[in-house]
Amino acid sequence: MKKYFTLIITLLFSLHLSAQKTIAVKCGNILDVRTGKLLSNQIIFINGNKIESITDATSFPKKADTVIDLSAYYVLPGLIDCHTHVLLQGDITSEDYDVQLLKESIPYRTIRATKSCKQALMNGFTTIRDLGTEGAGYADVDLKKAIANEVIPGPRMFVSTLAINTTGHYPVSEKDYAWELKMPKGLKEITGADEGRKAVREQIAYGADWIKIYADRGYQKLPNGDYRSIPNFTKEEIEAIADETIKSRRKLAAHAVTPDGIIYSINAGAKSIEHGFGMNEECMQLMVQKNVFWCPTIYVNDFVAEGRAKAGSPMNKFFAQTEPEVFKKAMKYGVKIAYGTDIGGYDWTEPQTKDFEFFIQYGMKPLQAIQTATINGAELLGETGLMGELVSGAFADIIAVKENPLNNIKILGNVKWVMKNGLVWKNEK
Numbered sequence: 001m002k003k004y005f006t007l008i009i010t011l012l013f014s015l016h017l018s019a020q021k022t023i024a025v026k027c028g029n030i031l032d033v034r035t036g037k038l039l040s041n042q043i044i045f046i047n048g049n050k051i052e053s054i055t056d057a058t059s060f061p062k063k064a065d066t067v068i069d070l071s072a073y074y075v076l077p078g079l080i081d082c083h084t085h086v087l088l089q090g091d092i093t094s095e096d097y098d099v100q101l102l103k104e105s106i107p108y109r110t111i112r113a114t115k116s117c118k119q120a121l122m123n124g125f126t127t128i129r130d131l132g133t134e135g136a137g138y139a140d141v142d143l144k145k146a147i148a149n150e151v152i153p154g155p156r157m158f159v160s161t162l163a164i165n166t167t168g169h170y171p172v173s174e175k176d177y178a179w180e181l182k183m184p185k186g187l188k189e190i191t192g193a194d195e196g197r198k199a200v201r202e203q204i205a206y207g208a209d210w211i212k213i214y215a216d217r218g219y220q221k222l223p224n225g226d227y228r229s230i231p232n233f234t235k236e237e238i239e240a241i242a243d244e245t246i247k248s249r250r251k252l253a254a255h256a257v258t259p260d261g262i263i264y265s266i267n268a269g270a271k272s273i274e275h276g277f278g279m280n281e282e283c284m285q286l287m288v289q290k291n292v293f294w295c296p297t298i299y300v301n302d303f304v305a306e307g308r309a310k311a312g313s314p315m316n317k318f319f320a321q322t323e324p325e326v327f328k329k330a331m332k333y334g335v336k337i338a339y340g341t342d343i344g345g346y347d348w349t350e351p352q353t354k355d356f357e358f359f360i361q362y363g364m365k366p367l368q369a370i371q372t373a374t375i376n377g378a379e380l381l382g383e384t385g386l387m388g389e390l391v392s393g394a395f396a397d398i399i400a401v402k403e404n405p406l407n408n409i410k411i412l413g414n415v416k417w418v419m420k421n422g423l424v425w426k427n428e429k
Contacts, residue, residue, distance in 0.1 A: 021065040021066060022045060022046065022047055022052070022063075022064045022065050022066075023045070023046040023047075023064060023065065023066045023067075023068060023396075023422065024043050024044070024045055024046075024064035024066070024067045024068070025043065025044040025045075025046065025068045025070055025075070025398065025419075026042075026043055026057060026067065026068065026069050026070060026071050027039075027041075027042045027043065027044060027070050027071065027073070027075040027400075028040065028041070028070060028071040028072055028073055028074065028075070029073075029074045029075065029404070030042050030044070030054070030075045030076070030390060031074060031075065031076040031370070031404075031405065031406070032389075032390075033076060033077060033367070033370055033371055033374045033375055033388070033389055033390075034371075034375060034389065036367040036406065038074075038404070038406075039054075041056065041057045041058065041071075042054055042055065042056060042057060043055055043056075043057045044075075044390065044396075044398065045064065046396040046422050048422055049395060049396055049421040049422040049423075050393060050394065050395055050396055050422070051390060051391065051392055051393065051394050051395075051396050052392065053392050054390060054391070054392065068424070069429075070400045070417065070429070072402075072429075073400035073401065073402060073416065073417065073429070074400065074401050074402070074403065074404050074405065074411075075390070075398060075399070075400050076370070076374070076390070076398075076399060076400075076401075076405065077126075077374050077387065077388055077389050077390050077394070077397055077398065077399070078124065078125065078126025078127065078155075078387070078397030078398060078399050078418070078419075078420060079123075079124050079125045079126065079127075079339070079353075079373040079374065079377075079399065079412070080125065080126075080127045080128070080129075080338075080339065080373050080374065080377030080378060080381070080387065080388055081120065081125045081127075081128045081129070081155075081339060081340060081341055081343070081352065081373065081377075082128075082129045082272070082293075082295050082338045082339060082340040082377050082380055082381070083129065083131050083274055083295045083297055083340025083341060083342050084120065084128045084129070084130050084131070084340075084341065084342070084343050084344055085130065085131065085132060085133075085134060085342065085343070085344025085345060086113040086116040086117050086120070086128075086130055086140065086143060086154075086344060087109050087110070087112075087113045087116075087130075087133045087134060087136040087139060087140065087344070088100065088134050088344035088345060089112060089116070089344065089347060089348060090344070090345070090346055090347035090348075091304075091345060092303075092304045092307035092308060092346075093307055093308065093311045094171055094176070094311070097134075097171060097172070097186070098171070098172050098176075100134070100135075101134070101135040101172055101184050101186060102172065102183070102184065106135075106136045106137055106139055109136050109139065110136065110139045110142065110143065113136075113139065113140075113143055114143070114146075114152045114154070115348070116344065116348045117143060117147060117152060117153065117154030117155065117157075118152065118153045118154055119348050119352075120154065120155050120343075120348075120352065121153055121154050121155050121418060121420060121425055121426070122415075122418065122425070122426050123351075123352040123353065123413075123415065124353075124399040124412065124415035124418055125155050125352060125373075126155050126156060126387070126395075126397035126399070126418065126420040126421075127155050127156040127157075127158070127377070127381070127383075127387055127388075127397065128155045128156070128157055128158070129157075129158040129159075129160070129209075129210060129253075129340075129380075129381065130157055130158070130159050130160065131160050131163070131210070131212050131253055131255075131274065132160055132161075132162065132163040132186075132187065132212055133161060133162060134163075134186040134187070134344075135172075135184055135185065135186040135187075137161075137162070138161050138162075138206045138207060140157070140159040140160070140161060141159055141161065141206060141207035141208075143157065143159075144157040144159050144207070150423075153425055155420065156387070156395075156397075156420070156421070158209040158210060158381055159207065159208060159209055159210070160203070160208055160209065160210040160211060160212040160253065161203045161206055161207065161208040162187050162188040162199075162203060163186075163187040163188070163212040163213065163214055163255070164187060164188050164189075164190060164196065164199050164200070164203075164211065164212065164213050164214070164241060165187050165188070165189055165190075165213065165214040165232055166189065166190060166191060166232045166233055166237065167189045167190070167191045168189070169189075169214070169217055169232050170185065170186060170187055170189070170214060170217075171186065172184060172185060172186065187214065188202070188203070190237065190241075192236075192237065193234075193236040193237050193239070193240035194240070196233075196237045196238075196240045196241040196244070197240050197241070197243075197244045199241070200241055200244040200245050200248065200250075201244065201248075204248050204250060208250065209250065210250060210251055210252070210253050211241065211245040211250055211251070211252050211253070212252075212253045212254070212255065212274075213232075213233070213238070213241060213252065213253075213254050213255065213265070213270075214232055214255045215231065215232055215233065215238070215254045215255060215256040215261035215262070215264070215265045215270075216229035216230060216231055216232055216255075216256055216257055216258060216260050216261025216262075217229060217230050217232055218230040219257055219258060219278065219315045220315075221278075221315070221318045225322070226278075226280065227257070227258040227259075227277070227278025227280075227318075228258055228259075228260055228278075229257060229258040229260045229261055229278070230260065231260050231261055231264060232261070233264075235264070238264060238265065238268045239268050241268070242268035242269035242270065243269070245269070246269050251271040251272075251382075252265075252268070252269055252270045252271060253270065253271065253272045253274055254266075254270040254272070254273055254274060255274045255275060256270075256273050256274065256275070256276060257275050257276060257277050257278050257319075258278035258279070259278070259279065259280050259282060259283050262276060262279055262283045262286075263282065263283060263286060266283075266286050266287060266290055266292050267286075270292065271292060271293065271380070272292065272293040272294070272295055272338065272380060273287065273292060273293070273294050273295070274295050274297065274340065274342075275295070275296070275297050275301070275342075276294050276295075276296065276326075277301060277319035277322075277323060277326065278319065278322075278326075279294075279326060279330070281329060281333070284329060284330050284333040284335050285333060287330075287333075287335050287336075288333055288334050288335055288336075291336070292336075293336045293337070293338045293376070293379075293380045294330060294335050294336065294337050294338070295337075295338050295339070295340030296323075296327060296330075296337065296340070296355070296358075297340050297341060297342040297345075297355070298323060298327075298355050298358040298359075299341060299346070299350075299351075299354040299355050299358060300341065300342040300343070300345045300346050301316050301319050301320055301323065302316075302320050303345075303346040303350065304316055304345065304346065305317045305319075305320050323362075324361075324362050327358075327359075327362040327363070328362055328363050331362075331363055331364065336376060336379075336380075337359075337372045337376060338372055338373075338376045338377050338379075338380045339355060339356075339372040339373035339376070339377055340355075341354075341355055351413050352413075353410075353412045353413040354413075356369045356370075356373075356409045356410075356412060357409060357410065359372065360409055366405060366406045366407075366409050367406060369409060370405060370406075370409075370412075374388040374389060375388045375389055376388075395420075395421060395422075396419055396420075396421060396422040397419065397420050397421065398417075398418075398419040399415050399417065399418050399419075400415070400416055400417035400429075401414065401415055401416060402414070402416060416428045416429055417429055
C-alpha cells in the first residue's frame with residue numbers, strides 16, 4: 001500500500017511541475033555581475049519561481065507559454081539591501097523618532113510599512129534584510145508573511161524583529177520624560193547574560209532570521225582624529241547573546257560605529273558591522289580575518305548630519321568628513337562590503353540607490369558597487385546561487401534598466417521593470 005501511495009504522490013508532483021507555465025524573457029543585454037561581461041541577445045527561461053536556463057536566442061528554439069520582450073534593456077539580478085527599516089519613516093532628530101513610537105500605533109505603522117515594502121520592490125530591491133522594528137514589536141514578521149503569501153507587494157524579507165541593547169542605553173529615554181512614566185522602547189532591553197540569552201530565544205521564537213544588537217553609544221572624536229565610544233554590553237552579555245544566536249543557526253548583526261563597539265562585536269561572533277563610520281585599521285584587519293561584512297550606510301549619515309548638528313549633535317558631520325578615507329582604507333584592506341542603506345532612517349521617498357554613487361565617488365568601480373547589492377548581499381544572507389545573480393536554479397528575481405549601469409550607475413535609480421519570484425511587479429517599458 002505504501003508503495004502505491006508513494007507512486008501517486010510522485011505522479012501528482014510530476015503533473016504539478018508539467019502544469020507550471022514557462023516564461024521566456026528576451027534580453028538585449030544581461031549583466032554577468034561576477035565578471036562584468038555583457039551577454040547580448042539572450043533568453044532567460046523561467047519555470048515557476050526559478051530560472052530554468054539562460055541561452056543564446058539564436059540557438060535554442062524552446063517554446064514558452066509567455067514571452068516578455070526586454071530586448072531594448074539592460075537586465076541584471078534583483079538588488080539586495082542588507083539594512084532597511086520598513087517600519088520607520090525618517091528620524092533625523094530624536095523628536096522625529098519619538099513621534100513614531102509614541103503617537104503612532106503599531107497597526108498604523110504597519111500599514112505605513114506596507115507602502116515602504118512596495119516602494120523597495122519598485123526601486124528594484126527584490127530582497128531586503130530589515131534590521132529592527134524600532135518599537136513595532138514583531139510586525140516585520142507579519143509583513144514578511146504577507147509578502148510571501150502575495151497579500152501585499154514587497155521584497156523577500158529577512159527580519160530581525162526587536163534589536164537588543166542594555167538597560168537605559170537607547171531612546172525613547174526616561175531622562176526626556178517624567179520619571180513616573182514608563183515610556184515605550186524601540187528595542188529589547190536586557191541586563192545580564194541570562195537576560196541576553198532569553199532575549200535571543202524570544203526573537204527567534206517569534207520569527208527572527210537575524211539577531212541585531214546595538215554595540216556602542218556616546219560617540220566622541222578625539223583631538224588626534226580617532227573616534228571612541230562607550231560599549232553597551234559587558235563581555236559576558238555580548239558573548240551570551242552571540243553564543244545563543246550562533247547555536248540557534250542564526251547570525252548576529254552589530255550596530256557598531258567605533259573600535260570600542262566593532263572589535264568586541266566581531267570577537268563575540270558578529271557577521272556584519274552596521275555603519276562603522278569611525279572604524280580604524282585594526283577593525284578592518286579583524287573583519288578580513290574573520291570574514292565579517294560591512295554595511296556602510298553612507299547616505300543616511302549625510303542625510304541626517306545637518307539636522308542633528310542643529311539639534312546639538314555634530315557627530316554625523318564629523319563622520320561625513322572622514323568617511324571617504326575610511327571607505328578607501330576598507331577597500332584597500334579587502335573588507336567585504338554589502339549594500340545597506342538604513343532607509344527608514346531617512347524617508348522612503350528618498351533614493352534607495354544613492355549609496356552606489358558614494359561608493360564610486362570613494363573609489364569603487366561600477367561593477368564592484370553593483371556586486372555589493374548582488375553577490376555580496378547574497379553571500380552575507382547565506383543565499384549564494386539563489387539570489388544576487390542570474391544563473392540556473394536561482395530565484396527569478398530580475399530587473400531591467402534602459403542604460404548600461406557600468407557606464408551610468410545612476411540608472412539603477414530608474415528601474416523600469418521588476419520581476420520577483422517569477423512574477424512581474426513593475427512594468428514601465
